[in-house]
Amino acid sequence: MRFLIIIPAHNEEENLPFTLKSLENQNFKDFKVVVVNDGSTDNTSEIIKRFTEKDSRFETINLQKSAHQPGSKVVNAFKNGLNTQNLDEFDIICKFDADIILSENYIEEVEKAFRNNPKYGLVGGLLYVEKNGEWVYEGNSNKHHVRGPMKAYRKECFQEIGGLRETLGWDNIDSILLEDLGWKEVVLRELHVKLIKVKGKDYTVKASDYYGRYFYFLGLKRLLAYIAASKEAMKNKSVSFFFQIVKSYESCRAKKLELKITKDEQKVINNQRWNALKKKWLKM
Template sequence: MKFLIIIPAHNEENNLPFTLESLQQQSLRDFKVVVVNDGSTDGTSEVIRKYTDQDSRFETINLQKSAHQPGSKVVAAFKKGLETQNINDFDIICKFDSDIILEENYLQTVADVFAKNSDYGLVGGLLYVEKNGDWVYEGNSNKHHVRGPMKAYRKESFLQMGGLRETLGWDNIDAILLQNSGWKEVVIPELHVKLIKVKGADYTIKPADYYGRYFYFLGLNRFLTYVAAAKEAMKIKSPAFLFQIISSYEKCKSQNLELKISKDEQKVINQQRWDMFKKKWFKI
């Protein structure tokens, strides 16, 4: 199987070398990497050039700097990289972050899993972060969800869901739409991916505003949003946090901000969330 790996990067001169080196050391050699240099002002270009000059599997494109908005910026950069390639030349489409380190057998293991399971549409490992000198499970998400930094899609499933959406929540929308089309999302727990930078470290958006916008752009209805907001507020035991999330959500709704998903896709997402709610609370 041939991999197309697209890596959006903005001011990642300190982290990107680890990512590209781990790719160059992969036991599976049949891949192409496109690094999308998204308006970097540091030494990111020089880092990229080191690999493109010596290895024909590495390519790059340069974009003008865009505003840092959670979700939409990284997907927009990903799409620019995708436009430079003929997707028909590849079997697996990957969106990787520029601050991860992969084990040498990562791509080969993913390829083997896809080859043995024709209904697998999205595959990835588990994220680990450094804590007190040790690499520990990042733990911000369940172990059955492939996180945004290391998405690997079967080409057919990627095309069927219409690619990635330039919106907050894109890395949950993809999984829901794939599963609704009959594809499986599978995490390979023995594959550990080291995340150098903590998720959201560059975001300037406040947590409550983030959640409110996230639930809105995910297409959730009011009931499911309020339930999800209450869950987040309970985690930190803050009633005020609940109302701040709701306020952010309602603000987006009153402004009628554009969604990147269709009405039918909204129904799919809400139905999936409703099914999860019933299963957890009513055992239905």
Template sequence: MKFLIIIPAHNEENNLPFTLDSLLHQSCKDFKIVVVNDGSTDGTQEVISKYADKDSRFTSVSLQKSLHQPGSKVVNAFKNGLQSQNMDEFDIICKFDADIILPEDYLETVKDSFQKNPQYGLVGGLLYVEKDEQWVYEGNSNKHHVRGPMKAYRKECFVQMKGIRETLGWDNIDAILLENLGWKEVVLTELHVKLIKVKGADYTIKPADYYGRYFYFLGLNPFLAYIAASKEAMKSRSVSFFIKIIRSYERCRSQKLELKISKEEQKIINSQRWNMLKKKWLKM
């Protein structure tokens, strides 16, 4: 099985070498890497060129700088990288971040997992961050969800779900849609991926506004959005936080902002969320 690995990168000259070195030293060598330089103003392109000059498996696509919006920017860069290649030549489509360090057996283990389990559609490891000079589990998501920085899709699954969506919440939408198509999302907990910097640290959007927009672009109906908002507010024990999230969500609704998912996909997502709610909260 051959990998196509797309890596969006914006001003990652300090982190990107770690990512590319970890790929260079993979035990599995059958891959093509496309680093998408998304309007970098630092030495990112020089880093890319250094690897491309030495190894033909490393290539690049250069874009003008796009607006730094959670979700849409990185997916737009990913899609540009994908369009530069012929997908028919590959079996596994990966979206990796430019600030991760993969264990040497990462690609080999992912490949073996796909080969042994035909129902697997999305596979990835667990993210670890550095804390007090030790690498610890990030813990921002449950251990059954493949996080955005290290997605590996079986090509047939990726095509059936019509790729990933250029929107906030894309890395949850994909999991819901592929599951509805009969594929499985699987986390290989033995694969520890080091995350060099904290995700979202360079976003300017405020947390409450983020959640409101996230719930809207995920396609949640008002009832489920309000439930989700209350859950986030309870974590911070703040009624005002709940109100701010709802205001953000309702602002998006009133503006009728474009969703990147179809009406049918919205139904699928809301049905999945409702089933989760019944199972976890209502014990039904």
């Protein structure tokens, strides 16, 4: 199976060399890497050039800088890279971040999983971060969910879900939609992916606004959004945090901001959330 790997990158001169080197060192060789340089003002372009000049599997496209907001920026850059390629030449489509390090057998094992399991639609490893000199499991999501920095989709699955959405929640929307279509999301827990940079530190949106907007753009109806907000408030041990999230969510509703999902997809997402809630809390 042949892989198309697209890497959005903005001012990643410190991290990108590790990512590209780990790809260069892969045991599995049948892949193409497209680095989307999203208006970088540092030496990111020079870093990319080091690899494109010596390895024909690496190429780049350059964009003007887009607004740095969670979700939409990275997906926009990804799509720009995707649109330059002939998808008929590939079997697996990957969206990787520019600040991860992959083990030498990473793509090899992902390819094996796809090849041996026709219903696998999305595959990835587990994300690890460095703390006190050790690499530890990130823990921001359950171990059945492939995190945004290392998504690998079977092409047919990717096309059936309509690709990635330029919105907050894109990396949960994909999982829900592919499951509804009969595909499987699979985490290969033995594959550890090192995340060099902690996500979110360069976002301009504060936490409560982030969650309110996230629940809105995920398409959650009011009751489900409020339940999700109460869960985050309990994690933070703050009643005011609940009301701040709700205020952000209701502000989005009042403005009738455009959702990047259809009505039918919104129904699927809400049904999945209700079913998960019943299973976990109501034991139904």
